Amino acid sequence: MVHLQKIHESLAARGVLVFVIAMHPDAGEARKLTRELGVTFPVFQGHGSTLGDLYAYG
Amino acid sequence: MTRLVQPVSGLRPRTAGLPGLCVTAAAFVLIASSAAAQGVGDRIPPIRLKTTAGENGRLAAEGGALTLDVAGKQTNPKVLLVHFLQPDCLQCEAEARALDAMTAECGGTGAVILGLAHRGNAASVAAFRDRLKLAYPVLLLEADEASTKLAAGDATRIVDRTGVIRFAQAGFGDGDQRTWREAISALLDGREVKATAPARAVLKAGDRMPVIELPALIGDGKLALRGTEGGLAFEDTQDRVTRPSAAVGFFSRY
Numbered sequence: 001m002v003h004l005q006k007i008h009e010s011l012a013a014r015g016v017l018v019f020v021i022a023m024h025p026d027a028g029e030a031r032k033l034t035r036e037l038g039v040t041f042p043v044f045q046g047h048g049s050t051l052g053d054l055y056a057y058g
Numbered sequence: 059m060t061r062l063v064q065p066v067s068g069l070r071p072r073t074a075g076l077p078g079l080c081v082t083a084a085a086f087v088l089i090a091s092s093a094a095a096q097g098v099g100d101r102i103p104p105i106r107l108k109t110t111a112g113e114n115g116r117l118a119a120e121g122g123a124l125t126l127d128v129a130g131k132q133t134n135p136k137v138l139l140v141h142f143l144q145p146d147c148l149q150c151e152a153e154a155r156a157l158d159a160m161t162a163e164c165g166g167t168g169a170v171i172l173g174l175a176h177r178g179n180a181a182s183v184a185a186f187r188d189r190l191k192l193a194y195p196v197l198l199l200e201a202d203e204a205s206t207k208l209a210a211g212d213a214t215r216i217v218d219r220t221g222v223i224r225f226a227q228a229g230f231g232d233g234d235q236r237t238w239r240e241a242i243s244a245l246l247d248g249r250e251v252k253a254t255a256p257a258r259a260v261l262k263a264g265d266r267m268p269v270i271e272l273p274a275l276i277g278d279g280k281l282a283l284r285g286t287e288g289g290l291a292f293e294d295t296q297d298r299v300t301r302p303s304a305a306v307g308f309f310s311r312y
Contacts, residue, residue, distance in 0.1 A: 007306060015303030017292055019283065022275045023311045025232070031276055033312045042281050042294070044272040046309060051270060053231055054259040056309040 001037045008041040021046035023056050096207045097226045102217050103204035107174065107197045110184040115197055117172075119221020126170065128197065136168030137245040138217040139238060142199070142209040144177040145186035148311045150212045153230035154190055160235060161194045168219075169242050174199040176209035216241045216251070227255035270307075283307075 001020065008018035018041040024030035025047055034043055046052040096103070102124070107115030113129035117140075126133050141157055143150035157171050164171070173196035175183045180198060187196045199205045208215065216225035216238065225241040227234070233256075240253040261267070271282040279295030283305065290302045 001310060001312070004306070004308065015301075017283070017290070017300075017302035017305040017307075019270075019281075019305060019307040021270065021272065021307065021309045023309050027275065030312060034275060042292070043275040044270060044281050045275045046272055049272055051268065051272065052309065054257070055261070055268075056229075056231070 001034070001039055004041065005037065005039055012041075017042070019044065021052065021056065023047050023052055096215075096223060098223055100223050102215070102221050102223055103207060105174075105205050105208065106200035106202065108180070108200060109195075109197055110180045110187070112180065119217075122220055124217060124219055124221040126172070128195070133170065134219070135170040135217075136219045137170070137242050139169070139171045139242065140208075140215045140217065141171070141173045142211075142213040142215075143173055143175055143196075144212070145175055145182045146178065147212055149230055151186070151190065152311060153212060153214070153234070154186075154192060154196075156230070156235050157194060158190065158192050160238065161192075164242070167246055169246060170194075172197070174209065176201070176205065214238070216245070218245050224251040225253060225255065227258075229258060231256055231258070 004018050004020065007016075011018070020039070020041070021044045022030045022034070023046050024033070027045060027047065030045075046056060101119050102117065104116065104118035104120075107117060107128065109115060109129060115126070115128035117124075117126050119125070123134050124138060126135060126138065139157070141150070141153060143154065154173060157173070161171050171194040173187075173192070173194065175186070175196060176199045178186070178198075183196060183198055199209055210228075212229050214225075214227050214230070215223050218224050224245060225238075227237075237253045237256065241251045244251045244253070267285040269282070269284050271280060273279070274281045274295050277295050280293075281295060282293040284291045290305055291299055292302055292305070293299050
């Protein structure tokens with residue numbers, strides 16, 4: 001997340017969108033962590049979604 | 059609750075990312091574990107192992123029986139669930155936690171859970187095991203031709219007592235434990251394994267990205283990212299649309 005934030009800060013002006021799909025099972029905890037990490041790019045809530053089930057695997 | 063899996067006798071408990079998506083223009087590539095070459099119906103090849111303490115081990119199907127030999131202690135599991143993992147992989151960590159919960163419920167049946175790290179060194183694998191307090195053994199897989207046919211990313215194989223792979227999956231998702239239990243129970247009961255790996259999509263270079271339309275984690279409303287013939291379109295929670303020149307995204311469990 002920290003590295004993505006740096007990419008966001010360096011490339012946003014060139015039109016690059018950085019985003020995360022949050023798969024943390026606890027949305028409240030994910031929100032807390034996201035704020036603590038200083039993330040300013042868009043974060044989708046993906047836990048429990050069909051998209052997450054299909055694509056979020058190692 | 060049915061007890062399905064037991065730790066390997068005489069072994070110290072051993073210890074266990076996220077796919078990324080890279081979006082450019084209207085296409086994205088999912089960086090995920092590649093499918094291992096060996097799958098259901100194949101006999102597991104002989105593979106060489108090491109404990110985090112440096113002791114040698116071996117897993118092989120010989121003489122019609124699956125044999126796990128670690129530091130001179132030999133077992134013949136009735137069912138073996140092998141988790142191929144990387145100690146720096148959050149997805150692997152989530153799966154390891156799920157497997158650890160199963161270990162407690164599965165003792166005394168002859169089923170064994172085993173983690174095999176195919177990346178990292180003894181220290182990183184031991185740290186992974188200890189941090190998660192895993193009750194099942196996690197060993198290091200020695201890299202060779204046989205191991206590369208099995209280990210890729212975060213992969214799981216369930217092997218019967220003769221060494222034939224009866225279930226295979228890539229990655230981990232919430233709820234996979236139910237499928238593993240079904241497969242293990244079937245093998246312990248001598249039944250055919252009907253459980254199949256969860257459907258998971260693989261995107262290749264050149265594929266069009268799926269529409270991402272999900273609630274915003276922070277704030278009210280939805281976010282959407284679509285890849286269209288005209289390029290990417292991102293819609294924020296205020297319904298404002300921008301057209302990124304490219305996008306880089308990751309699934310994250312934090």
